[in-house]
Amino acid sequence: MQSQYNMTTDFTAQCYVLIKQIPEGRVTSYKEIAKALNSRAYRAVGSAMAKNKDLITIPCHRVVKSDGKVGGYALGTETKIALLEKEGVKIKDKEVQDFDTLLFRFET
């Protein structure tokens, strides 16, 4: 995409920027993030999150797996689910309900 602005930003930082754009009550998948970065580094996204400590500035709990499963979270999957449900996201057995509707897609 050779973005509008310089791509000097790190891959990890790019992930954070995208995640911060997710509105409450919505979620996105690791794949969507990777795709938004014109990459296939699904794992790198999760890996970056795992190291991330800025749970306040970066709502990584809004990032779930592509198949609707919640995925992991630094504070535990249960915590992640609790946060999402507070924002209006229904979750059943670690799976996001109406995932396709709630999925926030970035511009392609």
Next chain:
DNA sequence: TCTTTACTCAAGG
């Protein structure tokens, strides 16, 4: 450089 990882997809059982 090799291994592991908050991942994804396809194929085989």
Next chain:
DNA sequence: CCTTGAGTAAAGA
């Protein structure tokens, strides 16, 4: 349903 293997990029040993 399950497990493997391949693909992929970053962090740690």
